[in-house]
Amino acid sequence: MSTATLDRPVTAPARRRTLPPAVAFTGAALAFASLYLAAGAPTPLLVLFEHEWGFAPWVLTVAFAAYAFGLLASLVVVGALSDHVGRRPVLIASLAVELAAMLMFVFAPNIGWVIAARVVQGVATGAASSAFTAALVELAPERHKRLGGILGAVAPAGGLGLGALLTGAAVQFTHRANLIVFTALAVIVALGTATAILSAETVTRRPGALASLRPRVFVPRPARPDFVAAAPAHLASWMLAGLFMGLSPSILRDVFHHSSGLLNGVTAFVPPATAATAAYLLSRHPARHVVRLGTVGVLLGAAIVLAGIATVTLPLLWIGGLIGGAGFGATFSGALRAVGPLAEAHQRAGLFAAVFLVAYLSFGVPAIVAGQLVAPLGLLTTVLWYGAAIIAAALAALAAQLRLAR
CATH class of the missing domain: 1.20.1250.20 (MFS general substrate transporter like domains)
Structure with missing residues (x-):
C-alpha cells in the first residue's frame, strides 16, 4: 500500500450488507476473548513440550515470555492505526495473523516453532487490542455502552484463564492436546475474522496513518x-x-x-x-x-x-x-x-x-x-x-x- 493511499482522506464506502448491531457486538466480544483464550492455551502445554522435545527448563520461560514482547512491539507501533484506517481493516488483518499463529502451533515440530508462534501471536494480539477495545464501545447498543468498556477490561484476563483451563483438560484427557486445542482455536479465530468482515465500520477514516505508526x-x-x-x-x-x-x-x-x-x-x-x-x-x-x-x-x-x-x-x-x-x-x-x-x-x-x-x-x-x-x-x-x-x-x-x- 502506498504512502498516498494510507494518508489521503478516504470517502465513505458504498453501503453493503452488514451484521445486525447486536450480532456484531457479540461477535466482536467473542473474537476479542478468543485472542486471549489462545494466549493462555500454551501454558499447560509447555511442560508437555519440554518432556517430549527435551529442551532446557529456561527455554520454557522464553517460550512463555516471547508473546509479551511480540505484543508490546505491535501495540506501540500499530496501536493507534485503527483511528485512521478504520477498525475493520486492522481487526481483519490482526485476526488473519492470529490464524497463522494457530496453524504454526498445530504443525510445530520443535520448541523453536513454538517460540516463533508465540511471537506471531503476540503481534496479532497487540495489533488488535486497542482496535477491539474501541470497537466494543462503539458497537455496543446505546443503552449498554458501559458494557462495552467492561468487556474490554474483563475479556483479556478471563480469556487467559479459560484458555489455560481448557487446555489443561485437553492435556489430561486426550492424547493429541496440541492438535485439538489449536485446531479448535483456528476455527474460532476464522469465525471471528468472518464477523469482522461482515460488521459495520464504526469510525470515519482520516489522514495520518503513516504518522500513527511511529512508536508513541x-x-x-x-x-x-x-x-x-x-x-x-x-x-x-x-x-x-x-x-x-x-x-x-x-x-x-x-x-x-x-x-x-x-x-x-x-x-x-x-x-x-x-x-x-x-x-x-x-x-x-x-x-x-x-x-x-x-x-x-x-x-x-x-x-x-x-x-x-x-x-x-x-x-x-x-x-x-x-x-x-x-x-x-x-x-x-x-x-x-x-x-x-x-x-x-x-x-x-x-x-x-x-x-x-x-x-x-x-x-x-x-x-x-x-x-x-x-x-x-x-x-x-x-x-x-x-x-x-x-x-x-x-x-x-x-x-x-x-x-x-x-
Whole structure:
C-alpha cells in the first residue's frame, strides 16, 4: 500500500450488507476473548513440550515470555492505526495473523516453532487490542455502552484463564492436546475474522496513518502522578500473573510433584479468572481506591503463595492465587480508569501504550530472568526470591499510593 493511499482522506464506502448491531457486538466480544483464550492455551502445554522435545527448563520461560514482547512491539507501533484506517481493516488483518499463529502451533515440530508462534501471536494480539477495545464501545447498543468498556477490561484476563483451563483438560484427557486445542482455536479465530468482515465500520477514516505508526509512549503531565504511583503496582501484579501463567507448571511438577495437565490448567486459571471478576465487580468504585485495594490484595496473595510453596501446601498456592488474582484485576482496571480521563483524546493511545509497556515488561522480563536463575540456584530458591520481589514491589506500590492520596 502506498504512502498516498494510507494518508489521503478516504470517502465513505458504498453501503453493503452488514451484521445486525447486536450480532456484531457479540461477535466482536467473542473474537476479542478468543485472542486471549489462545494466549493462555500454551501454558499447560509447555511442560508437555519440554518432556517430549527435551529442551532446557529456561527455554520454557522464553517460550512463555516471547508473546509479551511480540505484543508490546505491535501495540506501540500499530496501536493507534485503527483511528485512521478504520477498525475493520486492522481487526481483519490482526485476526488473519492470529490464524497463522494457530496453524504454526498445530504443525510445530520443535520448541523453536513454538517460540516463533508465540511471537506471531503476540503481534496479532497487540495489533488488535486497542482496535477491539474501541470497537466494543462503539458497537455496543446505546443503552449498554458501559458494557462495552467492561468487556474490554474483563475479556483479556478471563480469556487467559479459560484458555489455560481448557487446555489443561485437553492435556489430561486426550492424547493429541496440541492438535485439538489449536485446531479448535483456528476455527474460532476464522469465525471471528468472518464477523469482522461482515460488521459495520464504526469510525470515519482520516489522514495520518503513516504518522500513527511511529512508536508513541507518552504520559501527559496531568496523568503522571497516577501513572508513576501505579507503576510498582503493575510490576507486582503482572509478576504475580507471570508466576502463575509461566512458572506454575514447573512449580507443580518439581516442588509439588504433580504432573496432571488438568491441575496445571486449574492453577493457571485461578488468578486471571478472579482478576476478571474483580475488575467487573469494582468497576463502579473510585479508581484510586480500587488501585490501593488491589495492591493490598497482590501483597497478601503473594505472601500466601510463598507460604504455600515454602511449606509444599497446594491449597495455600490456590488461595494466594485467588486473593492475588483479585488484586491484579483491581489494580490494573483501577489504574486504567484513573489515568484515562487525565489525557486528551489525541494523547490517549500513547498513554495506554505506556501503561501496557510497563505491564508487559513486568509480565515477561522477570519470568525470563527467573528461568535463567533456575539452573544455578534451583527452582525452589528462584521462585522464593521471585515471590519476595513481588512483595517488595507491592510494598513500594502501597507507599506510592498512600503518598498520592495525601
